[in-house]
Amino acid sequence: xxxxxxxxxxxxxxxxxxxxxxxxxxxxxxxxxxxxxxxxxxxxxxxxxxxxxxxxxxxxxxxxxxxxxxxxxxxxxxxxxxxxxxxxxxxxxxxxxxxxxxxxxxxxxxxxxxxxxxxxxxxxxxxxxxxxxxxxxxxxxxxxxxxxxxxxxxxxxxxxxxxxxxxxxxxxxxxxxxxxxxxxxxxxxxxxxxxxxxxxxxxxxxxxxxxxxxxxxxxxxxxxxxxxx
Numbered sequence: 001x002x003x004x005x006x007x008x009x010x011x012x013x014x015x016x017x018x019x020x021x022x023x024x025x026x027x028x029x030x031x032x033x034x035x036x037x038x039x040x041x042x043x044x045x046x047x048x049x050x051x052x053x054x055x056x057x058x059x060x061x062x063x064x065x066x067x068x069x070x071x072x073x074x075x076x077x078x079x080x081x082x083x084x085x086x087x088x089x090x091x092x093x094x095x096x097x098x099x100x101x102x103x104x105x106x107x108x109x110x111x112x113x114x115x116x117x118x119x120x121x122x123x124x125x126x127x128x129x130x131x132x133x134x135x136x137x138x139x140x141x142x143x144x145x146x147x148x149x150x151x152x153x154x155x156x157x158x159x160x161x162x163x164x165x166x167x168x169x170x171x172x173x174x175x176x177x178x179x180x181x182x183x184x185x186x187x188x189x190x191x192x193x194x195x196x197x198x199x200x201x202x203x204x205x206x207x208x209x210x211x212x213x214x215x216x217x218x219x220x221x222x223x224x225x226x227x228x229x
Contacts, residue, residue, distance in 0.1 A: 003074035009061060067162040112149055
């Protein structure tokens with residue numbers, strides 16, 4: 001049913017938890033396979049992916065390229081693109097299955113779905129960031145890749161898939177969808193707050209906003225990637 005595609009690069013500290021959250025869905029037959037598209041990891045990422053029984057593939061480094069390579073190998077009729085530091089909370093699979101059933105039964109048009117953003121940190125600032133992400137999704141219909149993206153193979157191919165851009169590959173794909181083709185699921189995608197903690201929530205937030213503004217001003221993605229670090 002669902003092929004999960006995870007791009008990785010030195011993701012050993014978080015990948016175990018990301019994969020573990022998929023196990024119940026595998027047992028229930030909702031997830032058919034997990035594909036790890038690795039961009040040249042030098043830590044224990046490959047060992048973890050192999051031990052977990054994923055379909056491990058090497059791809060040129062770059063999240064957009066890695067995601068598209070993984071999608072090209074997927075066997076499922078539905079694709080779930082998921083970051084290697086994002087853990088889906090219990091109950092996600094049943095909600096995803098319900099969404100898929102509605103689309104396939106013709107009760108709603110072809111669409112893609114994303115999960116509710118959450119950070120694995122306590123305090124005011126993580127909750128503020130989560131609220132701002134929710135507002136962005138509501139006003140702009142613009143979820144990011146760390147919220148996951150569940151999309152049918154048919155719709156993914158119609159959109160042309162992920163492009164080989166060094167940054168904003170998630171925004172680039174989602175912007176090709178119409179607002180009515182995006183559905184917000186209630187289940188949370190809990191993402192590592194490590195980068196926010198390292199850089200500071202305010203600094204990280206301002207930089208992310210600045211990069212988005214530059215993207216809309218058509219600054220080349222390779223320049224944005226250098227600024228992103």
